[in-house]
Amino acid sequence: MQLRFQNHRFRIMLVGDPHEKPEIEKPEEKAKLDDYLRLQEAAIKALSPDLVILMGDNAGGSSPEELREVLMRMTEPYRAANVPFAFILGNHDLEWDKEFTDLQEHYDVYRTVPGCLLTDRDQVNGYGDYHLTVKQTDGDLDALNLWFIYSGNRAEPQYNSTYDFVKTEQIEWYKNAERALREKNGGQVPAVLFQHIPVPEEFRLLRKRSVFSMLADGVQGQDLRKGTFYSADRKAGTTGYVGEAPCAPDYNNGQFAAWKETGDVFAAFFGHDHMNDFVGMTDGIILGQCKTAGFRVYGDGLMQGVRVLDLDDRRPRCLETRMVRYRELVGSNCRSIKGRNKMIPDRWNVKIDVALKALPFAAAAAAPLLIHKIIKRK
Numbered sequence: 159m160q161l162r163f164q165n166h167r168f169r170i171m172l173v174g175d176p177h178e179k180p181e182i183e184k185p186e187e188k189a190k191l192d193d194y195l196r197l198q199e200a201a202i203k204a205l206s207p208d209l210v211i212l213m214g215d216n217a218g219g220s221s222p223e224e225l226r227e228v229l230m231r232m233t234e235p236y237r238a239a240n241v242p243f244a245f246i247l248g249n250h251d252l253e254w255d256k257e258f259t260d261l262q263e264h265y266d267v268y269r270t271v272p273g274c275l276l277t278d279r280d281q282v283n284g285y286g287d288y289h290l291t292v293k294q295t296d297g298d299l300d301a302l303n304l305w306f307i308y309s310g311n312r313a314e315p316q317y318n319s320t321y322d323f324v325k326t327e328q329i330e331w332y333k334n335a336e337r338a339l340r341e342k343n344g345g346q347v348p349a350v351l352f353q354h355i356p357v358p359e360e361f362r363l364l365r366k367r368s369v370f371s372m373l374a375d376g377v378q379g380q381d382l383r384k385g386t387f388y389s390a391d392r393k394a395g396t397t398g399y400v401g402e403a404p405c406a407p408d409y410n411n412g413q414f415a416a417w418k419e420t421g422d423v424f425a426a427f428f429g430h431d432h433m434n435d436f437v438g439m440t441d442g443i444i445l446g447q448c449k450t451a452g453f454r455v456y457g458d459g460l461m462q463g464v465r466v467l468d469l470d471d472r473r474p475r476c477l478e479t480r481m482v483r484y485r486e487l488v489g490s491n492c493r494s495i496k497g498r499n500k501m502i503p504d505r506w507n508v509k510i511d512v513a514l515k516a517l518p519f520a521a522a523a524a525a526p527l528l529i530h531k532i533i534k535r536k
């Protein structure tokens with residue numbers, strides 16, 4: 159199926175980290191699936207996207223048959239509305255069974271799911287990367303290109319990075335594929351890129367803070383950045399929510415530099431960090447997070463949602479984007495999130511936990527002062 163702008167508009171709906179599973183026998187497991195599907199159905203109905211993209215850490219299954227079963231039920235709302243979908247895989251997608259870890263085998267299963275735009279094995283390079291074009295409203299030129307890049311799982315020890323990064327061979331493939339597309343169209347095709355693990359340049363959208371920022375909007379870095387605290391750099395124009403430090407690789411293999419060199423990518427969106435939905439721009443490229451839409455993993459409150467991207471073929475390289483959350487689409491009718499988690503908005507959970515941990519230390523620090531004051535009065 160060839161994607162095309164309709165009346166100059168093209169809308170993409172991003173679904174972050176669903177983490178769907180085969181298990182639905184227990185009522186609490188079934189409730190999580192039902193809440194996920196409720197969100198997807200409401201989002202499709204309210205937003206009428208032209209394309210859905212699963213952003214990685216999509217679905218588990220110990221065999222091709224089991225994975226297909228999970229994928230079939232989680233994509234049912236798209237089929238019912240005749241909306242095609244594309245996908246990238248995340249770091250957890252190949253972890254379900256030691257006998258079922260081959261990337262191409264997983265892609266083969268996705269290709270059998272009706273509505274999946276990846277229909278041909280030749281569309282994908284040997285590393286799990288592919289691209290789809292969107293034709294202009296009238297005519298046969300590609301108005302937009304969509305890159306789907308596989309970002310691996312854990313990095314090899316010599317790179318001193320927990321998470322993997324896009325390999326040099328993949329970057330070379332990207333450059334060659336971009337060149338071929340440019341030649342075919344007689345000019346460069348603007349592109350949006352989708353990938354599970356973010357690039358390290360995402361930290362440019364944040365600013366460093368003190369440890370006390372943890373009580374407000376600060377988050378602590380991970381791995382090599384442990385002990386450093388961050389929040390959104392509002393002065394630099396970062397919008398949205400930073401619920402955790404980005405789990406980007408600590409090794410920079412030059413992927414972002416390649417986008418700058420090539421010049422086609424004007425926006426890139428990532429999953430992986432379930433709570434984050436911040437967006438900003440660095441070096442002229444929009445970087446954006448898509449938070450989780452799933453109910454099987456950590457999150458915060460009823461803030462699960464989908465990200466919408468609106469594009470217009472009369473305004474290349476312009477993009478409007480926003481998160482649409484469960485709370486807005488469905489309300490508080492949710493079976494798998496209960497208690498205070500249902501009541502409170504972003505970060506309050508984190509703040510309450512930090513405050514509870516900090517309370518004994520604050521009391522211990524204040525006690526000598528208090529005793530000193532009492533003795534002095536006497």
Ligand SMILES: [Fe+2]
Pocket residue numbers: 175177214215248250430431432
């Ligand atoms: Fe995830």
Ligand SMILES: [Fe+2]
Pocket residue numbers: 215248249250354429430431
């Ligand atoms: Fe992930």
